[in-house]
Amino acid sequence: MNVGRASLALAALAAVAGAAVVRAQSPARAPAAARRARVVDQCVSCHARLSYTTGAGHGFAAWKGSPHAAAGVGCEACHGGDPRATDPQQAHVGVVPSSDPGSQLYFTRIPDTCGRCHAAEAGYFRTSLHYARLRSDGRGPNCVTCHGSMATSVLTPERMLGTCSACHTAGGVAPVGKAREAARVLALARAENILFDVVKAGVTARAGSGAGARARVMVDEADRHLKAAAEVWHSFRLDSVMARLDDARVNLVGAWVALGHPAPYESQLSRQMGGAARP
Ligand code: HEC
Ligand code: HEC
Ligand code: HEC
Ligand code: HEC
Ligand code: HEC
Known part of the structure; x- marks a missing residue:
């Protein structure tokens, strides 16, 4: 899928849901x-x-x-x-x-x-x-x-x-395009992390209900994929990162719908954003 579009749609969804939280990125790790x-x-x-x-x-x-x-x-x-x-x-x-x-x-x-x-x-x-x-x-x-x-x-x-751009620059040691593409993938990762917080808060609010339980399974799955994406990122193979982000997004949207919200339409969300933030 188009990275710029997905990023926009998710940013819009997060904005619509009133997200202001930034997800703590640190995994629980204590060597x-x-x-x-x-x-x-x-x-x-x-x-x-x-x-x-x-x-x-x-x-x-x-x-x-x-x-x-x-x-x-x-x-x-x-x-x-x-x-x-x-x-x-x-x-x-x-x-x-x-x-x-x-x-x-x-x-x-x-x-x-x-x-x-x-x-x-x-x-x-x-x-x-x-x-x-x-x-x-x-x-x-x-x-x-x-x-x-x-x-x-x-x-x-x-x-x-x-x-x-210390290296990825015209006439530099590495191509410009790769870094731009990577920046979009990273922006998408950030948008999904914000969306994660929104959906997770919804799941917590509905704890104990059947819908909450169904959504929780998907949110946990999304969590796993988002953590993996931050690690896989270090291979700098952007398609591998995108595969993880796609899996996370499918689960987040699934959980959002399970909580009783209408399914987001990416085209509609893009229009709401006026296309201005497109990278
Ligand atoms: C002795 C173990 C150890 C070594 C060596 C080490 N780190 Fe860390 N690092 C940690 C711990 C513990 C944390 C805090 C918990 C966490 O976020 O994983 C951390 C946090 C970080 C973070 C922040 C992660 C976040 O989510 O905010 C980055 C980036 C990082 N380290 C990079 C490095 C780099 C680069 C080096 C080498 C120059 C390095 N670390 C060497 C143990 C180590
Ligand atoms: C009692 C004081 C003292 C202790 C203890 C000490 N340092 Fe230093 N360290 C200094 C001073 C003073 C300098 C600058 C002058 C020099 O190079 O000796 C320095 C310099 C350094 C440098 C720069 C070296 C360079 O050549 O650029 C590093 C790195 C460093 N210390 C790491 C450590 C680590 C790691 C430890 C513990 C395992 C440690 N220091 C313990 C006083 C101390
Ligand atoms: C996570 C790893 C990490 C930790 C922890 C760390 N340093 Fe460093 N430090 C580095 C790296 C890497 C460099 C090399 C500079 C660079 O590449 O930017 C450096 C450079 C330095 C230098 C400059 C001299 C040189 O060898 O380049 C000093 C002095 C220094 N560190 C002192 C300390 C002191 C004192 C502490 C603890 C209070 C500390 N460092 C903890 C990674 C670390
Ligand atoms: C110190 C120089 C340097 C920096 C800084 C740097 N790169 Fe690179 N990058 C390279 C080189 C060299 C290559 C290999 C170019 C080639 O052989 O085609 C490369 C290749 C890549 C590739 C292609 C990987 C592949 O398997 O095809 C991506 C993606 C990439 N860089 C992203 C980034 C991103 C994102 C940043 C900033 C966060 C960055 N790079 C920072 C030097 C650098
Ligand atoms: C070309 C730039 C680049 C290089 C080189 C790089 N990183 Fe990263 N790293 C990033 C970016 C960007 C992120 C944020 C990824 C995200 O949020 O999805 C990140 C995230 C991290 C994190 C936090 C992961 C998390 O779960 O949130 C750690 C820890 C880390 N890097 C350690 C390292 C270590 C260790 C190395 C060297 C072996 C390294 N990085 C090399 C750019 C780089």
Whole structure:
């Protein structure tokens, strides 16, 4: 199906339903490193005292606001070293600058380092053309290109094109069209996540009824497909992502109808949107 159209229709449906929620993207995942009882982390307590104007202090500031800090993933998880040592020399054993090819944060080695905890994303990424190019001539992006090194974030469709166009540009190392197409797929994913929240709220409100129970089965199925889509995304094979999003959408619309709403007509919804937001 046409990506732009589907995206529009879903955005309209979500708007009609009065959605303002943004779905929490994080799956419940707590690797051993995050679950382990935390003793005093000397990397953190010492780097917190360094001036923000130095490279090392800046590193701390970036980490502090990140989802990793919130999840208790310390400096050593990515940099190595001994987080119990109070002496800097001892603490830094094994910590080398990321520009050193021996560093586990050297740009070609980053997928393996992040992949220790984000196995699904790294697994799909290893099957991608991006990874092949990263390994062969260094021209493909790595995880940090898109997510930032420590101020880790997930790209929005608006910010995404700017990131991609570092390489996907006329006369650049990669075609422009692919990144545009990918931005539309990502926008569709976001629209479906918003719709998910709307339908899920409807299911919760109708808990205990037969209609609510029927809708719940479909909402759970949609949830599974949406999570898978965010992982499969890292293969950068957009048709595989679209297949997951189509499965999610069918279930969401099914649940919406099971709750007693009329089936949405995409053409009608597109007209309501005036076609203005078409990418
Ligand atoms: C007692 C203080 C102290 C402790 C503990 C400490 N650091 Fe540092 N770290 C520093 C200072 C000061 C610098 C900047 C000067 C230098 O390179 O030694 C630095 C630099 C760094 C750098 C930049 C290296 C470079 O060459 O660019 C990294 C990365 C780093 N530390 C990571 C860690 C990690 C990971 C830990 C814990 C395993 C840790 N630090 C523990 C004080 C500390
Ligand atoms: C999720 C992984 C991750 C965590 C956790 C993390 N860093 Fe980093 N850090 C990186 C990456 C990747 C780079 C390389 C910079 C780049 O490619 O943008 C980096 C770069 C740095 C640098 C610049 C020197 C260099 O080697 O490039 C410093 C200093 C630093 N980090 C300190 C810290 C401190 C201190 C902590 C904990 C408070 C920390 N980092 C936690 C991934 C991480
Ligand atoms: C020691 C395990 C560990 C390592 C290593 C690690 N992460 Fe994470 N990461 C986590 C945890 C735990 C969270 C927070 C829970 C979650 O969202 O999965 C997280 C969150 C994230 C998020 C936010 C996800 C969201 O839904 O908002 C991104 C993006 C991310 N990590 C990317 C990276 C990148 C890139 C690297 C390598 C530079 C990396 N991680 C290294 C454990 C790790
Ligand atoms: C070319 C850009 C790009 C690269 C390279 C990339 N990602 Fe992502 N990543 C994204 C985008 C965009 C999303 C949001 C996908 C969505 O919401 O459907 C995302 C989502 C994520 C998430 C959150 C998934 C979730 O369930 O919501 C994690 C964790 C993550 N990436 C980790 C990684 C790791 C680890 C690597 C390297 C092995 C990596 N990414 C490489 C662009 C990238
Ligand atoms: C560091 C450079 C770089 C960045 C940044 C980058 N790409 Fe790429 N991308 C490449 C290269 C190189 C190729 C392979 C081009 C070729 O060989 O045809 C590629 C190919 C692709 C393909 C085609 C994959 C296939 O299997 O056919 C897609 C889709 C894609 N990129 C999407 C994106 C998106 C979306 C972003 C931004 C979130 C992005 N890229 C950011 C370098 C990059």
